Amino acid sequence: MAIVDSARIGHADTTVGLFGSRHAIRVSRFLPRVCCFHMHGGVSVNHLRRAFLAVLCGAVLVVGPQTPASAITGGTTTSSLHGQVQIWNNGGANFRCTGSLIHVHYVLTAAHCLHSSRLVVKAGDKRLGSGQRIIVDGTAAAPKGYDMAVLHLASNVTQSNLVVPYSRDTALLKTGVTVAIRGWGQTETNGPPASTLRVCSLRVERSIASELELEGLDGVPLDGDSGAAVWQNNRVQAVFTHSDDALGGLSVPTGFLAGWIKSVSGVDGID
The missing domain is CATH 2.40.10.10 (Trypsin-like serine proteases)
Structure with a gap:
C-alpha cells in the first residue's frame, strides 16, 4: 500500500507469523531491491508467502515466539478527534x-x-x-x-x-514507546471501512531517522488508516504509511521531514 524505497529499509529484523502459530520467522531485511518490494510493497501478503519470499531472497531465518494474529482485536471506537x-x-x-x-x-x-x-x-x-x-x-x-x-x-x-501540532523534533521515539493511531480503516482484512473513528495502541519496535516500525498491542491499522497520525505526547509524531495485517506497520516521522512540511505549508512544528 505504501511507497517504499528499499534502499532506506534498515537492516533490523522483522517478525512474521507462519500459519498463525505462536512461532515466527525473523527475516533479515538485508535483501535485494526486488525482495524488499515483495516484503514491504503496496499490498498485504499472507504469512506463507512472506516466508517463501524470505527463503527465495536468501534471508536469514530464525525461529522465535510471536503473539498469534488472533490476538489482534482491531482496537476500539473512540469519541475523541485528535485532528483526524x-x-x-x-x-x-x-x-x-x-x-x-x-x-x-x-x-x-x-x-x-x-x-x-x-x-x-x-x-x-x-x-x-x-x-x-x-x-x-x-x-x-x-x-x-x-x-x-x-x-x-x-x-x-x-x-x-x-x-x-506535529513534531519537528528529530530525536527518535525510543523502542518500546507506546503510540496511538486513530482512523476509519477496515476493521478486518478486505472488509469495509469503519463506520466511526477507531483507535488502537502500538509499540515502537524499531526506530531510525526516516522510519518507525510499529507492532500492534490491542489492534492493527488496516487499509484506510494510511496517512493517519502516529500520536504520542499530544502531537503528531509520524504519518502511518504501510499496514501489516498481522503485526502493525511502518510510518515516516514528521521530524525527519519537518523542514519540507513547513516549506510547502508555512506551518511550523513543535519540539
Missing part, C-alpha cells in the same frame, strides 16, 4: 485515507493517498461520511519518494479547535 479528517476520492464518493489537520487549510497524510482523482476532505465528525466537506485544490508529495504529503484545502475548516 477523512480523505475521499472521486468527489467524495469513495473513502480513501485518514489525515491530520495541521492548519485550517492544510492536511498531513501519506503520499500514496494522492493516487486518486478529485480529492475531498470531510472534517469535524467521527462518523464516516459526515462532517464539513471541503475540496482539495492542491497537493504536495514529499521528495525522494518518502510517503508523506500535504493537502491544501479550498476553504478553511470552521472548527479551528481540530488543528493539531
Whole structure:
C-alpha cells in the first residue's frame, strides 16, 4: 500500500507469523531491491508467502515466539478527534485515507493517498461520511519518494479547535514507546471501512531517522488508516504509511521531514 524505497529499509529484523502459530520467522531485511518490494510493497501478503519470499531472497531465518494474529482485536471506537479528517476520492464518493489537520487549510497524510482523482476532505465528525466537506485544490508529495504529503484545502475548516501540532523534533521515539493511531480503516482484512473513528495502541519496535516500525498491542491499522497520525505526547509524531495485517506497520516521522512540511505549508512544528 505504501511507497517504499528499499534502499532506506534498515537492516533490523522483522517478525512474521507462519500459519498463525505462536512461532515466527525473523527475516533479515538485508535483501535485494526486488525482495524488499515483495516484503514491504503496496499490498498485504499472507504469512506463507512472506516466508517463501524470505527463503527465495536468501534471508536469514530464525525461529522465535510471536503473539498469534488472533490476538489482534482491531482496537476500539473512540469519541475523541485528535485532528483526524477523512480523505475521499472521486468527489467524495469513495473513502480513501485518514489525515491530520495541521492548519485550517492544510492536511498531513501519506503520499500514496494522492493516487486518486478529485480529492475531498470531510472534517469535524467521527462518523464516516459526515462532517464539513471541503475540496482539495492542491497537493504536495514529499521528495525522494518518502510517503508523506500535504493537502491544501479550498476553504478553511470552521472548527479551528481540530488543528493539531506535529513534531519537528528529530530525536527518535525510543523502542518500546507506546503510540496511538486513530482512523476509519477496515476493521478486518478486505472488509469495509469503519463506520466511526477507531483507535488502537502500538509499540515502537524499531526506530531510525526516516522510519518507525510499529507492532500492534490491542489492534492493527488496516487499509484506510494510511496517512493517519502516529500520536504520542499530544502531537503528531509520524504519518502511518504501510499496514501489516498481522503485526502493525511502518510510518515516516514528521521530524525527519519537518523542514519540507513547513516549506510547502508555512506551518511550523513543535519540539
